[in-house]
Amino acid sequence: MKSSILSLLLLTSTLAWAQAPAPSASPEAKSSSPTATPEQLKVRGPAAVAQQEPTRVVAVINGQKITAEQALKMLKGMPANELQRFEQTSGGLTNALQQLFMMRHFADIAEQQHLGQQEPWKSQLEFYRENLMAQAYIGQVSSSAKPTAADLKNYYDQHPENFQEAKLSAIFVGFTPPGAAKPAAGTPGDRTEDAALSKANDLVKKIRGGADFAQTAKAESDNKPSAAKGGELGSFSPDKLPKEISGPVFKLKTGDITDPIRESNGFYILKVDDLNKKTFEQSQEEIVTALKNEEVRKVLDSNSKQYAIQVQDPDFFNLPGKVGATTPSLAHPSPSAHPSSSAHPAPGQPKPGK
Numbered sequence: 185m186k187s188s189i190l191s192l193l194l195l196t197s198t199l200a201w202a203q204a205p206a207p208s209a210s211p212e213a214k215s216s217s218p219t220a221t222p223e224q225l226k227v228r229g230p231a232a233v234a235q236q237e238p239t240r241v242v243a244v245i246n247g248q249k250i251t252a253e254q255a256l257k258m259l260k261g262m263p264a265n266e267l268q269r270f271e272q273t274s275g276g277l278t279n280a281l282q283q284l285f286m287m288r289h290f291a292d293i294a295e296q297q298h299l300g301q302q303e304p305w306k307s308q309l310e311f312y313r314e315n316l317m318a319q320a321y322i323g324q325v326s327s328s329a330k331p332t333a334a335d336l337k338n339y340y341d342q343h344p345e346n347f348q349e350a351k352l353s354a355i356f357v358g359f360t361p362p363g364a365a366k367p368a369a370g371t372p373g374d375r376t377e378d379a380a381l382s383k384a385n386d387l388v389k390k391i392r393g394g395a396d397f398a399q400t401a402k403a404e405s406d407n408k409p410s411a412a413k414g415g416e417l418g419s420f421s422p423d424k425l426p427k428e429i430s431g432p433v434f435k436l437k438t439g440d441i442t443d444p445i446r447e448s449n450g451f452y453i454l455k456v457d458d459l460n461k462k463t464f465e466q467s468q469e470e471i472v473t474a475l476k477n478e479e480v481r482k483v484l485d486s487n488s489k490q491y492a493i494q495v496q497d498p499d500f501f502n503l504p505g506k507v508g509a510t511t512p513s514l515a516h517p518s519p520s521a522h523p524s525s526s527a528h529p530a531p532g533q534p535k536p537g538k
Contacts, residue, residue: 194199194318198200211337214265230255230259230277231256233252234252234253234256237252237270238251238252238253239251239252239253240252240290242255243255243281244277245281245282245285246285246289248273250281250421255281256282258281259277259281259284262280262284266280267280268392272284275419278453297342307426313519322480322483323485324413324481324482325479325483326476326477326479326480327476328477328479329475329479331471331475331476334402335475336408336464338473338474339474339475340467340471343474344424344461345434346421346422346423346474347421347457347461347462347467348405348421348422348434348459348460348462349419349420349457349460349461349462350419350420350421350433350434350455350456350457350458350459351418351419351456351457351459352416352417352418352419352433352454352455352457353397353398353401353410353415353416353417353454353457354401354403354405354410354412354413354415354417354453354455355384355387355397355400355401355405355411355415355452355453356406356407356408356450356452356453356456357380357384357404357405357406357444357450357451357453358372358373358375358406358449358450359373359376359377359379359449359450359451360373360374360449361377361448361449364449370394370407371516372407372408373406373449373450379453380450381446381451383404384444384451385443385444387400387404387453388441388443388444391398391453391455391487393442393443397414397415397441397455398414399414401414401415402414402415416457416509419458420433421462422434427443428446428447429445429452429454432445432454433454433456436456437456437459438456438457438458438459439454439455439456439457440455441454441455441456442454442455459462464528471524482505484492505509510518
């Protein structure tokens with residue numbers, strides 16, 4: 185139940201364009217610097233333009249003049265992940281604004297046809313509304329948490345492991361998962377899981393017997409970008425690593441290596457090149473975030489208990505494909521959220537070494 189609620193109440197970050205003013209130059213610098221041209225002094229960016237000249241016409245769409253203030257309001261209403269997808273394409277904010285107006289146009293037609301009163305649209309609209317309001321409430325819980333300086337210091341002192349950083353190197357021994365397309369013979373990953381584990385164990389013995397880790401990584405690792413650097417990955421805190429990796433890593437001393445750690449398509453051998461601990465001053469921002477998240481977690485946990493379901497009729501909850509299931513799926517085809525939904529999702533963060 186808890187994981188379902190957490191999935192439902194994913195908080196989206198609010199849209200913001202940083203428009204920090206440039207630092208003013210010293211009198212000496214001013215006198216020696218060339219005079220800036222009007223083009224160089226022009227205010228740029230949605231937030232800056234809307235703040236300075238809210239009524240400036242920034243676009244014309246279907247014959248309608250769009251002011252900076254209107255455009256900014258529409259863009260700020262777009263979920264951050266959707267906006268990010270547009271920012272990563274060549275059309276940028278121009279395409280985003282165009283899609284928003286197209287979406288509004290189609291929505292107006294749907295309203296005229298009373299589609300919002302028909303199923304499944306009626307129920308889905310109510311679901312989206314309730315989900316958005318739930319997000320708003322959870323966001324309010326987070327923003328209203330105001331940890332004191334003493335709270336921050338206590339958290340830092342009581343969770344020393346959270347502020348460790350490990351500089352890591354890795355050797356990755358890949359395998360082809362069952363059912364996956366087999367790579368070309370002789371290429372990285374062209375082996376079974378058992379063969380990969382056997383090779384990884386042999387490499388661990390070789391390195392613990394005195395072989396140089398960096399040279400072994402260059403010769404044996406299937407992750408070529410890190411292999412070229414002797415396996416170097418960078419520095420990571422525990423929360424930036426999967427638990428199956430952070431657990432073993434932060435039990436090691438500098439210079440130690442892990443036993444092979446299984447991932448979905450290979451085994452990692454990780455070496456701790458260096459260990460250090462971030463100072464309290466360096467950690468304050470993430471401590472504030474952690475304490476705010478704790479407040480949210482308390483709300484979620486208490487409500488998860490209150491709304492724990494007591495199943496009275498197991499047959500009702502049988503799913504297609506499960507033993508004893510005889511009912512069809514309840515799922516309706518999901519409509520596109522808006523014309524931009526065909527865009528590729530923003531790439532996720534890869535795990536270390538992949």
